[in-house]
Structures are given as C-alpha cells and as structure tokens.
Amino acid sequence: MNRKTFLTGSLALLAASGVLPAFAGEIPATVQKPVTISYYNYNLASAGNGAEATKRMIAAFEKANPNIKVEGVGASSADITSRIQADVAAGRIPDVVQMVFSDLNFTVDNLGAVALEGTVPEAELKQHFEGITPNGLQLGVINGKTYGLAYTFSTPVLFYNANLFKQAGLDPDNPPKTWAEVKQAALAIVDKTKAEGIATGIFGPSAGDWLFQGVLRSNNGRLMSEDRKQLAFAQPAAVEAVAMLRDLYDSGAYTNLELQAAMEGMASGNVGMYLQTSAIQGFLVKGAEGKFDLRATTMPRFGDKPQRPNNSGSALVILSRDPLKQRAAWELMKFMTSKEAYTVITSEIGYLPLRTDIVDDPKYLGDWVKKYPLIKPNLEQLAILERWESFPGSNYRQIQKIMMEGAEMAVFGGMDPASAMQAAQDNAQPLMPK
Incomplete structure (x- = not known):
C-alpha cells in the first residue's frame, strides 16, 4: 500500500x-x-x-x-x-x-x-x-x-559585505548583477582579504530545492515537462546552470559551508556574499550592527537572461x-x-x-x-516572482532529494554535471506518477 x-x-x-x-x-x-x-x-x-x-x-x-x-x-x-x-x-x-x-x-x-x-x-x-x-x-x-x-x-537575496567590497577594490554601490560578476567579485575578496568569497543556501539537509529552482529557471532550465509527467532537470539549460556552480566552486570563489556556518560567517563579516532567503535578515543585521555595512541586491542572472526568482x-x-x-x-x-x-x-x-x-x-x-x-x-x-514548484505524487520529496543529491555531487563531489544530473533524473523518473 x-x-x-x-x-x-x-x-x-x-x-x-x-x-x-x-x-x-x-x-x-x-x-x-x-x-x-x-x-x-x-x-x-x-x-x-x-x-x-x-x-x-x-x-x-x-x-x-x-x-x-x-x-x-x-x-x-x-x-x-x-x-x-x-x-x-x-x-x-x-x-x-x-x-x-x-x-x-x-x-x-x-x-x-x-x-x-x-x-x-x-x-x-x-x-x-x-x-x-x-x-x-x-x-x-x-x-x-x-x-x-x-x-x-521571500525571494532569493544576495547579501553582501560593503566593507569587504571596498577592501577588495570593488564598488559596493555597484554590486554584481550576473553570475560572472559574482565570480569576479568573490575571487577579488578571496585574494585581497581574509574572507570567503561567496556562500549560498542552495545545498544542505535543510535547504530544500527552492533556491536551486530559481538558479535553474534563470538559465531557462526547468524541473519537469509542462504536463508534469517527465522530469527535465537533466536537460542542457539545467546542466549549464549546475556547471556554473561547479565552476564557482572549482575556482575558489564559492565556499561549501553548512547552513548555520554560512549564516554565522556572513553575520560575523567572514563571508563576502551570501545568496539566501531574506528570512535570515534579522540574524544578519544583528551580527553586522556596529561592525560592517551589510547590504543586499537581487539574485544574479545568467548574462542577459532575466532573473526568474521563485518564492x-x-x-x-x-x-x-x-x-x-x-x-x-x-x-x-x-x-x-x-x-x-x-x-x-x-x-x-x-x-x-x-x-x-x-x-x-x-x-x-x-x-x-x-x-x-x-x-x-x-x-x-x-513583480517577476514565479511559483516554487513541487513534484507531483506522494514521492515528491524523494524525487527532490535525488535531484539535489545529483546536483551536489556535480558541484562539490567531482562528478561531471551532465552525467550526475542525468543519473539523478533516471533514478527519479520511476517515482513520478504514471
């Protein structure tokens, strides 16, 4: 049963x-x-x-x-x-x-x-x-x-430390708008300061997949077909988004921190940028008060493609x-x-x-x-908010878990992004409703 x-x-x-x-x-x-x-x-x-x-x-x-x-x-x-x-x-x-x-x-x-x-x-x-x-x-x-x-x-927000931006020779009044600019800024922070470049709330046991969905969509990727029958997160646009995160990590710009460690790192001034829900804003404001200038900007986009944030x-x-x-x-x-x-x-x-x-x-x-x-x-x-999608059927959380584990292996585990996402999709598809 x-x-x-x-x-x-x-x-x-x-x-x-x-x-x-x-x-x-x-x-x-x-x-x-x-x-x-x-x-x-x-x-x-x-x-x-x-x-x-x-x-x-x-x-x-x-x-x-x-x-x-x-x-x-x-x-x-x-x-x-x-x-x-x-x-x-x-x-x-x-x-x-x-x-x-x-x-x-x-x-x-x-x-x-x-x-x-x-x-x-x-x-x-x-x-x-x-x-x-x-x-x-x-x-x-x-x-x-x-x-x-x-x-x-909330929607995905890129919090950033304006003091670290200045120390790294960056303009805090002109924060990164694209992922390429995020990489450039993060590497400058790593090179010129003692802080980490960027952390995110995309991965981890309590992360779910809401941030990941926004990243995929912003590169015109998708989770599944319009009729909600076939998974699609191994298609080229989605794989390209995962590959971008892998490149960030391989370059040294992106630090793989557990959720609490990332929050504390950002609040203490030891992380330059942090992509996460605005629900942590109160925690970050309290940590930054009297220590550094905490600011925020919209989620990064892929080149000229528009952001497609979801809730x-x-x-x-x-x-x-x-x-x-x-x-x-x-x-x-x-x-x-x-x-x-x-x-x-x-x-x-x-x-x-x-x-x-x-x-x-x-x-x-x-x-x-x-x-x-x-x-x-x-x-x-x-104004541009899109729905946080849930997979159909009673196996929805298991499908989500398989997808996120595949992406995590591609970004942090050394697997080829295309192979990792295809394997995850192949394993998850039988769990979709018939």
Whole structure:
C-alpha cells in the first residue's frame, strides 16, 4: 500500500468514526463560545526572532479574540509535513498549519486541506484579499481554488559585505548583477582579504530545492515537462546552470559551508556574499550592527537572461473539519496576514510584506524601511516572482532529494554535471506518477 492510499484510508476511517465529520458549506459568522485550535508552525521551532515574534502575535490574537485559545505546535520546516501526516493518520487532525509551499499539493491531495472558497463567505474572503499582492495570493491556488493563504515567504537575496567590497577594490554601490560578476567579485575578496568569497543556501539537509529552482529557471532550465509527467532537470539549460556552480566552486570563489556556518560567517563579516532567503535578515543585521555595512541586491542572472526568482516560505492552511474550529482558524489566518502582523513578520523576522501598501506607511513599515533598506531587492523581485514548484505524487520529496543529491555531487563531489544530473533524473523518473 503506498503512502497516498494509506492516508486516504486513514482519513476515511477517521471520518467513519466521527473524528473527521463530513462538512460542506460556509462557516459560522463568529466564534461565540470558547474553542481551542491547534496551530502547527515552523517558526515556533526556530531560534531567535522567528519564534519570539510568532509567540507575541499569537498572544495578541488571543487578547483580541478572547473566545479562541491557540495551542502552538512547533516543528521544523523540514519535519512539519511528516509531523502533520502522522498526526492526521493517528486521528489528531491539526486545525490550521503553516505549510511549506513545496508541500502544498501533497496537503491538498492527501491531508484534506480545506478550500477557502465555499468555506469562508465570498464577500469576507474578497475583503481580506484586498491589498495582498496578487503574485502572493496565487501561490496558494491549486486547481482554481485557494487552499493556502500566503503567509511567510521571500525571494532569493544576495547579501553582501560593503566593507569587504571596498577592501577588495570593488564598488559596493555597484554590486554584481550576473553570475560572472559574482565570480569576479568573490575571487577579488578571496585574494585581497581574509574572507570567503561567496556562500549560498542552495545545498544542505535543510535547504530544500527552492533556491536551486530559481538558479535553474534563470538559465531557462526547468524541473519537469509542462504536463508534469517527465522530469527535465537533466536537460542542457539545467546542466549549464549546475556547471556554473561547479565552476564557482572549482575556482575558489564559492565556499561549501553548512547552513548555520554560512549564516554565522556572513553575520560575523567572514563571508563576502551570501545568496539566501531574506528570512535570515534579522540574524544578519544583528551580527553586522556596529561592525560592517551589510547590504543586499537581487539574485544574479545568467548574462542577459532575466532573473526568474521563485518564492520560499509557507502558506496557512485549514485542515479542521469542524465548522466552529474552521471559523476560529480563519480568524487566526486573517490576523496573521494583517497589516499589523506583516509589520512584525517583515521587521523582526525578515519575510516579505505581502501587503505592499504598508512599506511606505509610517504607521507600519515606512520608518523601518528607511532605516533598513535591505528589503528593497525582495520587493523588486515580487513583480517577476514565479511559483516554487513541487513534484507531483506522494514521492515528491524523494524525487527532490535525488535531484539535489545529483546536483551536489556535480558541484562539490567531482562528478561531471551532465552525467550526475542525468543519473539523478533516471533514478527519479520511476517515482513520478504514471
């Protein structure tokens, strides 16, 4: 029995036992009696600002909604889906979850995600959507329905140390725009300073494949065919992107650092450039404060080809089948995607504000953006944002793992890029749905 069949059977048994009651139609207008909802959130499992800011937002929500108590459940972004899957199978249905975008299709197909259309009154849904950037809203849409409300996400940002640029004879006001320029700048930093040239968050156990997807797409590579049946990451454009990373590494410009070591290296001033999610912005700002001039620019492009950044991050998804808990979950989702919440999410954690009208508003982010302009490259890339794709079927994470291991062997392991990516594609294709 495969995983999807097992979960479908588990859900059916839960429904038959009354744990997962059938429900169709709009939720109640208000929460008029005390109710407790579970909130699975990966920021609660993080160190530093992510967890603390999320706890404060939950407390503020409970204060504003005295009939609703929120039980926060922390799980890392790499583990949250398997945790939810296990709890669903055991009959402990989470009420609202922070779902990694690459897992959203699986959540809809296997875990009973609730479409907001037909559940939340149409006028109320439309009213809340007003002001949220359309590119962000579309990230949670599958088959024409909104299953996930975009919550925390970013685009790939190239952080850089302006002091190291000056020491290396580079112009910090004119940061690299292409990968060729990144290589040149990184080698200058390595040659003229004691720092590493560039590190990235592309590889590593907790990296996923979101950054890698953006690199491949920017060279017109792709993960799979348009009909989502045939893998395509061994095609020439994708291999060429991998070969570029291999050349960066072979030249000494690119340092293979584990995620935490790369973050700490950038924050301490020992790395010249770092391509990563803006969610680490708060950590980097704190490390750089009073020590060096931390700046940021957009992700590099391949020659004259345009950047094609995709999102990282998460959406809020309702799994509860109970109408009252669905209303409570929706109230929490509205609160967590409000102007007030995005002010906290952006200024204290580093994610994008999906309500871009707060960026220039002094009541919200206006003054903060003037003080910390690092968010601007992220905002620029919203206009060209593309979806973080997930592979189809229940084997999606295994396919992703095989692809990333192939790329890692090509970049750091000495394998020929074309051979490594072809071997990975050949091994992964049988795992695709028939």
